[in-house]
Amino acid sequence: MVADSEVDLLGAAVSYGWQATDEEAPGEEVVNVGVADEAEDTVVIDVDEVRGWLSHAGRAVPVAAALNVWNLATDVAYSRGWVRSDRGYWADRAYDKLFAANVPWALGLAAYRPRWTSQELTALRRIEGEAVGLLRTTFTGV
Incomplete structure (x- = not known):
């Protein structure tokens, strides 16, 4: 399901009769989306920032947007049963650098x-x- 905002998504969930639960599925983290004004629960993924970088070869890599777009595309592909070609020696090195730039403390940096x-x-x-x-x-279907 795709919505323009968190409020629209919550409204759609209610219309389908979906209810939030405090129970965690094995290996999953519960994310509180019960209150629409809690900004820390909303993640904005700036695809336009990545598109701009792709259009301008000399521009610095937008490490946060690039990691988010990569991860979202992987999640979407997985959920639709599609295979992505985002693995390999150079791809893995690039991903590791994006990860390290976004969460350096996870690597002790x-x-x-x-x-x-x-x-x-x-x-x-x-x-x-x-x-x-x-x-x-x-x-978008385009």
Whole structure:
């Protein structure tokens, strides 16, 4: 289900008779979406920032948006039974750098600023381009 806002999504859930539960499914984290004005529960994924980066070769990699778009596209593909070509030596290196830049503390670092090789950037551009296309097709039908 796709909605323009969290409020619209909650309204759709109510119309389907879906109810939130406090029980966690095995291996899943419960996210509280019961109150629409709690900004920490809403994640904005800026696909346009990634599209802008793809259109301008010299621009710095938008590490937060790139990681979010990559992860969302992977989730969407998985939920639809599609296979993505986002793995391999250079792709894995690019993903690891995006991850480290976004959550350096998970790797025991205070901060991390990636230095990209041309091979990593080539892989990242291919994967992000495919991710943007997948999301556009899925959510707009275009």
